[in-house]
Amino acid sequence: MQSHHTGLDPANLALLHEEWESQNTPANPPANPKKQKTSRGKQPPEDTGCSPELSPIVAVLPGLIRLVNECTDRPVTKFRPTIKRLIHEQLFMELAGDSIIDPHQNVQIESYVELTIRVLVRVRRNTQGQDECSDTPVTPQMFG
Numbered sequence: 013m014q015s016h017h018t019g020l021d022p023a024n025l026a027l028l029h030e031e032w033e034s035q036n037t038p039a040n041p042p043a044n045p046k047k048q049k050t051s052r053g054k055q056p057p058e059d060t061g062c063s064p065e066l067s068p069i070v071a072v073l074p075g076l077i078r079l080v081n082e083c084t085d086r087p088v089t090k091f092r093p094t095i096k097r098l099i100h101e102q103l104f105m106e107l108a109g110d111s112i113i114d115p116h117q118n119v120q121i122e123s124y125v126e127l128t129i130r131v132l133v134r135v136r137r138n139t140q141g142q143d144e145c146s147d148t149p150v151t152p153q154m155f156g
Contacts, residue, residue: 019074068102
């Protein structure tokens with residue numbers, strides 16, 4: 013299994029980007045998105061990895077994936093308080109310890125939590141599909 017510089021599996025990082033794009037799809041997309049130019053007239057860089065907006069989620073996602081895969085008896089939504097706390101702590105660290113929270117940041121945290129839950133649900137579904145059944149014969153166990 014390969015890993016990205018963030019510690020995330022590339023497939024999980026792709027899931028995150030896919031969910032992020034589906035959440036932030038504009039109602040009226042531009043006619044030709046490849047022709048968008050930056051203020052200096054250059055083409056915007058192609059997918060160079062993680063967008064800065066997703067950095068709080070990318071920082072906490074590897075640990076959350078391990079947690080969700082270990083606790084398969086609980087639905088992912090039960091981890092909502094943990095996810096919210098971890099993202100809040102990550103934003104606190106990224107803002108250099110600024111403890112002032114504005115209303116926009118609370119909305120942003122809720123958005124991050126929902127995005128993270130959607131990604132975790134998909135990751136769990138993918139891993140359960142791989143780990144749930146096997147075609148390999150098993151030796152019978154005798155007890156007693």
